[in-house]
Amino acid sequence: MASIPEKNRQPKTIDLFIAVFCGWMILYALSWMWHDFSRYHAATTQHLFRDVEATIAQRQMLDQMPEMGQLDNACHAIRLAKIEVSLTYGLALNRDMSILKTKFDELKTFKLDELDSVNRAKLERRLTVLEADPALRSATAQYLARRMELQVRYDRAKEAYRQSQTTLEAETKKVHVALADAAPFGRTEANAQRAAIAESRLATLKAQSVTAQETVDRVQDEKRRFDEPLAPVEKRLAEREAERNKLTEAFDRYGKVATSAADASTSQPATTAGIAKATEGQGSRYRRPLLDFFSSSTEVREIALADWTAGERASQNASRTDRCITCHQGIDRAEFERAMLGKLADTDESKRLTVKLAAARQQIDKRTASGEKLGFSPENLPGDRQGGVGLCALLLLLSVLVASVCLGMLEQSWRVGFWTLVVGLVLSTMTTAGLAYLMPRVPQVKALALSPGQITQYCVHPRLDLFVGPNSPHPMAKFGCVVCHAGQGASTEFGGAGHSPHDASQAALWLQQYGGVTSGSSDPMLAARFTEAACLKCHHQVTDLIVKGNKSEAPRLVQGYQIAQELGCFGCHDINGTKEGRHVGPDMRLEPSPALELLSVTQREKAKSYQPGSMRKVGPSLRRLAEKTSEEWTRKWVLDPRGFRDDTKMPHFYNLATNRPEALPDNQKAFPQAEIAAISHYLITESKNSLQGADFTRQMLLRGKSGLESLQARLVQDGLDQSQMQELLDLSQRMTDLALLSNPIAARLINDLADQQRQLQQRLGDIARRLADLRSRGTPEESMKATLSERAVPAAELAEVTAALVKASVPVKIGDRLIGADGRPVTLSADEKGNDVAGRLLFTEKGCLACHAHEGTTKAMKRDGKTVVYSVPSEANFGPELSRLAEKLAPSTDRTSARLWLVQWLLNPNVHSPRTRMPITSLTPQQANDIATWLLAHKSEQPWPVNDPGQPSLNNLVDLARVYLSRASGVGSKELDQYMPAGEKLVGIPPERVATMSRDADERILASDIISETAIKWYVGKKAIGKLGCYGCHDIPGFERSAPNGVALTDWGRKAPQVLPFEDGAAYVRRTYHLTPTAPRSRDEIEARYKTLLTKKERSAGDEREFLELEKMHQLFEMESRTDLDDKGQDELKKRLAQYTAEKPYEELFLQSLEQRRREGYLHLKLAEPDSFDYNRSRAWDERLRMPQFNLARTRRAKGESDAAFKARSDKEEAEAREAVMTFVLGLEGVPIP
Structure with a gap:
């Protein structure tokens, strides 16, 4: 049945509406496609690079043209x-x-x-x-x-x-x-x-x-x-x-190459001039949508790195794909220098070269007219087609529009007007194209303005001799880019590649241009300042990066490695260089204790089979600390080591931002004082006991039911089973190790006694096994008399050897005997006074200033108004600065003991610390006495700005002891209140509970029959030392077999940021620090940058902010240098200096990294203020972060340097040292190289 049209329906109108709507949608889709293509990063980058190629080719060719x-x-x-x-x-x-x-x-x-x-x-x-x-x-x-x-x-x-x-x-x-x-x-x-x-x-x-x-x-x-x-x-x-x-040779060569490239009509000629010619001729024709489909002028370039996998979590067969050269196309081309790219925007240079281009055409015409065969013509010279083609096209278009409208009106037919417009547009397009190709080439060299980012993108690698180049040690075909720079090499988008900004201004620029840098991967690129970290993937020794003299191919990485060595990071953090038998990085593990040099030949070879570490502890041995200083000085030193010596390696554990008393909760405010006193008490007490042979470890090894003496007695009497025999041998070995650490001078005697002891123990063990075998077969006692009689002699010898070993393990007090350079005793009267003048002269002549500094040598020494020793500069920092040595060695009135201690150190430092780096100087006793006299006579001009924290109350000690005791095995809240109730009442652990504890349990000293305030202080001190890891740098009695207590750094460089405890670190930085857009600078750098920005005509927002900071510093430096300030000016200067000194600069880039949960941000704050991650966190005392705060740069004030200049320089050097250590740690990935 036929449909009946509705009353108000108009089909033609609806069809026209649909046609117009569809037309608009098609137009919108085409416009969107055009816009999307135009912002495709790789395509637009390559298009611009073609223009850069052409421009550089023009300039290179014209630079070769003769005058x-x-x-x-x-x-x-x-x-x-x-x-x-x-x-x-x-x-x-x-x-x-x-x-x-x-x-x-x-x-x-x-x-x-x-x-x-x-x-x-x-x-x-x-x-x-x-x-x-x-x-x-x-x-x-x-x-x-x-x-x-x-x-x-x-x-x-x-x-x-x-x-x-x-x-x-x-x-x-x-x-x-x-x-x-x-x-x-x-x-x-x-x-x-x-x-x-x-x-x-x-x-x-x-x-x-x-x-x-x-x-x-x-x-x-x-x-x-x-x-x-x-x-x-x-x-x-x-x-x-x-x-x-x-x-004309070089100029002609460029012209011939351009001609051959044009004749070949290749889209990618091999030479620069050829690329320029092809780019001008046909490259730009296909830069638009649709046309690009037929003959694309861009492509994705990639390098397949078959030897490098995408990571341990990826398939072993999945090789890395590197597409960085899709955008960085000039990375391996020497002519694309940064300076050359920067000059492309110089209009004056363009005008000069344009004149030269016209002259070049005249030259070619003359040479051609003279009959010379050039192989190219003036048409092959670079230039732009000009001559008003755009104006002609506009005039033709207007003419067509006017003609179409007029004819349509005259004929009263829109069809006539429409077809006139169509035919006119076709003819005008053809005419314009013909004019464009027939228009003569006007010689002109164009200017091309590139942004700093584009210059970086297109420039050649700055070290083409070392990287990327085919003849370099790291060719691009083998290493690509991502092996060194990391990131997502398979991406062709800026954000997807994982770029990392160099500073805050660059981050702000990227945010404006690209909407930030987002990457879904946890493996972004290394920022430019940390790129050297990748060298550690292959250069595990680090020192092989120093190629000639002191020149280093990776100076920041080498500096970070050296700082880690000097400060002893390996004492707390395991840095293992091997994994599954393959090298994965630098091997920085502590050497065994005792060191291999102290062991016997047999024991040394046995220890080598386990591939032990080789790094010495960086701090001195504290076994003889009681002979060196007092408990009062030790308390002050633990509290404020840099107050005593500003360039010390010793870090700060206390009085930091989050553990100073005012920042702690009420129940922990007294803990720092109590812990410092306990640590000092333990060190001095155990040192005294060690010198007397009564330290806790020695008593634990020798005494008790399962001690060495008891096991040996049972071995002689009844024999031991296999497990007991192994325990006896282990105790004997620990006793030998303790003896070697306590008295290294007697190492040969100790090793001989240990060998005899081991042989006698094995002999007695064999006799015991024979007796057991006879008894098991029912042999009468009468028949076993001969075998029983064999025990008498070795049993007596074993007791004698053990006693001799114990005696040899006790060091001789320095007051009783001095050991010379050859290890033999020397004589020196305790009352014999030294000559301080001779000591000062010897200190200089014997080379002490090569490692140590002393402010006394910077001034001439006078007697009776006459100069007896001239001044000598003192700037070394390999060894400690010795200006305040007298305060350390003789804090009390016993100057004689201090002098003898120092004389012994000068004669043979191995007596004090067997693994010290201090060499044996071959001094005579009198020479050592003279130097000691001068060192102890000197008083430093700088006071120690810290008071003795004093002794804690018993209540505070008990409260702190309860914290540590609550962590002991089998001690719950009920047992804690029973054994250690709060208050001053000392109960202690019952004997029956003590009997169930392990032999070396620290809680044994809290037994009810021996508990006292001293015992609690000893217990808290040992627990605190174990928590803080002091034994990682020092040889401390009681910690001979303690393992590093820090996080392993073997593969920290690829640790997932998700497992790092960022906590409220960013909030702490914003509350505490003064944020700066750039890294700290020295005074000279501040002044130079200030002058640069002052003369800059147009400053960006970032430049303006930086300028205001620099202007404030510039005014402070000027005020410091003025000598005509009145009282008001002096007060203002002091106020500004105090404000500037209190400011702690923090670069915004690292705050952004911290907020973005990146490894670099966490590591930077961890090195700057390790305790800051306790901010806004409620933690028990023993759960607080343990890492101390280091002075990485150890900067010293230069002579005549002002306060502000020193502050600026120290901030700069500290920031540089921190970034150097970060570079080293970020390079620790723990992955073997292919």
Whole structure:
């Protein structure tokens, strides 16, 4: 049934609406496609790079063009040389050339450089007339014809002689063969006739050859006599042409390459000039949507790194794909230097080169007109098509519109107007295209302005000799980019590649241009300042990066490695260089304790089989601390080590931002004082006990039911089972190790006694096993008497050897005996006074200043107004600074003990610390006494700005002891209140509970029968030392077998940020620090940057903020340098100095990294203030972060340096040292190289 139209329905209107709507949608889709294509990063980057290539090619070619004056002089000299050759031709033909010769001699006298343009043009015309003279041309033509004739005759004679020689050689061979064949048949008449004929033939041929040779010689002589007059002038002509070719060689090479590239019509020529030509000719034609589909001028370039996998979590067969060169296309091309790219925007340089381009076209025209074959034409020179094509196109379009409207109105037909418009648009498009291609090329060199980011993107690698280059140690085909820079090499988008900004200003710029840098991967690129970290993947020794002298290929990485070595990071953090038998990084593990050098040969080889570490502890041994200083000084030192020596390696554990009393909760405010006192008490007490042979470890090893003495007694009496025997051997080894650490001077004796002890123990063990075997077989006691009697002698010897070993483990007090450089005792009276003048002189002459600094050497030493020792600069920091040594060694009145201690250190430092780096100086006792006298007589001018924290109350000690005791095994809240109730009542642990504890449990000292305030202090001190990890740097009694207590750093560089405890670190930084847009600078750098920004016409927002900071610093430096300040000015200066000194600079980039949860941000704050992650966290005392705060740079104030300048320099050096350590840690990935 047919449909019935609705009343108000208008199909044509609806169809028209749908058509218009669809047309608009299609137009919108095309516009969106156009816009999306235009913002595709890789495509737009490559398009711009093609323009950069063309511009650089233009400039390179024009830079090779010789100056017009030089080329004109060379061409003028060639023209004169050619005329001289033609005159010589005429004279050789006996022509009358006198008139022409006179004219030529006259023209030779003119110098082209000395003529103005008018006279130069006249000279050119006269030369042209002379060149066109008929007589000269005729003589030249005849001479050349005669030369050609002689050359032809000579060539024919040579060919005739060659043929005669060939024929003669062939006939000679035939004759010899015939004679050889006839020889077996004897000399018959027939053979004789044939031989005669052959010899006659040979004689004829020889005569012909001689005649041909004579002909060659005659023609050659005739040719030589003909050419002889022209040899000098032709030589001069050749020299002039060589000079001209030398000037134009490089320029011509570029022109020929451009011609060959244009003829080849390749889309990607291999040379720079060829790329420029192809880019101008066809590259830009296909840069638009749709057209790009037919012949794309862009492509994704990638490098497959088969040897490098994408990571341990990825498949081992999945190799890395590197597409960085899709955008960084100039990375391996030496001509794309940063300075060259920056000059592309220089309009003055463009104008200069445009003038040079016009001159180049004139040069080519002249050289072509002179008959020179160049191999290219002026059309091959770079330039832009111009001439008003756009204006012509606009006029044609307007004309078509007017014509279509007028015709449509006149004909009253929209169809006529429409088709007129269509035909007119087609014709105008064709006309415009024809004009564009037919328009002459105007010589012009364009300027191309690139942003700093684009310059970085397109420039060549700054170390092409070391990276990327095919002949470098790290070619791009093998290493690519991501191996060193990390990131997502498979991405072609800026954000997806994982770029990391270098500073806050760059981050802000990227936020504005790209909306920030987002990457879904946890492996972003390393920022430029940390790129050297990747060197650690292959260069595990680090020192192999120092190639020549002190020059380093990775100076920041080497500095970080050296700082980690100097400060002993490996004492707390395990840095293992091997994994599953393969090298994965630098091996920085602590050496075994005791060191291999102290062990016997047998034990040393046994220890080497376990591949132990080799790094010495960086701090001194504290076993003899009681002989060195007092408990009061130790408390002050633990509290504030940098207050005593500002460049010390010792870090700060206390009085930090989050553990100073005012920042702690009420129940922990007294803990720092109590812990410091407990640590000092433990160190001094155990040192005294160690010197007396009564330290806790020694007693634990020897005494008790399972001690060494008890086990040996049971071994002699009843024998031991296998586990007990192993325990005995382990205790004996620990006793030997303790003896070696306590008295290293007696290492040989100790090792001999230990070997004897081990042999006797094994002998007694064998006897015990034999007796057990006899008893198991029911042997009567009467029959075992012989075997039982065998025990008596080794048992007595074992007791004697053990006693001797224990005695040898106790060091001799320094007051009782001094050990010389050779390990033998020396004599020195305790009352004998040294000569401080001689000591000061010896301190300088013996080379002490090579490692140590002392403020006393910077001033001349005088006696009775006369200088007895002159001043010597003192700047070394390998060893500690010794200006305040007297305060450390003699804090009390016992100066004699301090002097003897120092004398012993100078004579043989191994007595104090067996693994010290201090060498044996071979001093005599008197010389050591003189140096010690001078060192102890000097008093530092700088006071120690810290007071003794004093002794804590018993309540505070008990509260802190309860914290540590609550962590003990089997101690709950009920047991804690029972054993250690709060308050001053001391209960202690019951004996039956103590009996169940392990042999070396620290809680044994809290037993109810021996508990006291001293015991609690000892317990808290040992627990605190174990928590803080002091044994990582120092050899401390009781911690001989303690393992590092820090996080392993072997693979920290690839640790996932998700597992890092960022806590409220960012909030702490914003509350505490003064944020700066750039890294700290020294005074000179601040002044230079301030002047640069001051003279800058236009400053960005970031520059303006930086300028305000620098202006404030500049004013402070100026105030410090003024000497005419009144009281008000001095007060203002002090106020500003105090404000500036209190400010702690923090670079914004690292705050952003911290907020974005990146490894770099966490590591930076961890090194700057490790305790800051306790901010806003409620934690028990023993759960607080343990890492102390280090002074990484250890900066010293220079002589005459102002407070503000020193603060600026120290901030800068500390920031640089921190970034160096970060570079080293970020490079620790723990992955073996392929």
